[in-house]
Amino acid sequence: MDMYHNPNGTFYFKNLLVAYHGGGYDGCFWEWNYFSYDKYGKFHNILTTGRNGIKTESEAMNTVLNPVDGTHVYDLMDPAQVNDFQENHNDGQVVAIVEALNTDKYGEYDGDIYFECQKCHEKVDHGPFDPISIGGQLTVQTERRLCEDCYYTVQCSYCGEDDDDCDKHDGLCDYCWGKKIKYILSSFSDEDVRILSYDPATNQYQTEEPDLSDITFDYYLVQADLRGEFHYRYYIVDAASEKEAMNDVDNFLSHKALLKAWTLREGLEEIGKWVDDMNFREAA
Ligand SMILES: [Zn+2]
């Protein structure tokens, strides 16, 4: 690590983040503690806990100059070391430390202090929540190293559960999505609605009731107008395109119907079955 000489001839550190084993209340358990040196070499004791937590600047200096096992010194201006910092520590703490360093409480640095969002890989200076009072105690508000936008793609907008598939399900987790789809399907009255799938074992199409939560917006909705009847039938199909979905239904019905196809979302909107409210909570 670099040491810098100020005009008085004494050395100082700058743009450094130091993580070490602090804590240690009863027995031997430890936890990560952190301090930093800003661009002027000013010391900031960000998080210090227990009897192993550093109290003074000279203890900090000693920790940097004589590091013991478990002490990490990161140059915040070196992307490789910032990366090490992200890898070595709990995601929630990484977000909280970056947020803390970006408040004016812990000095200024020569460059941006950031973490990299695990989903979109953008370099950002805060997570989904505004940092709250950090004085001495680091406030971890999220367990995930995600930017604000990505956070809400992995967080169910209805029940708040973590689920990486939320963006496929209109912001809902698997469970809530399954409930919502069930609710929508239950609103079909005169019309039949079926899930159509192809079984390679028998080389045949079949209609079935699969796990509804498997259905995503990648599915298609095909409307079949059976000649001579006064109502439509709807098929939900897992296919690669509207055309393919239509072909599947056409084969299944032995070419006896007029067909229309949409993506599932567009189709449900088109036929007035999409519900934007959260009424699906009443569904079984
Ligand atoms: Zn992101």
Ligand SMILES: [Zn+2]
């Ligand atoms: Zn949910």
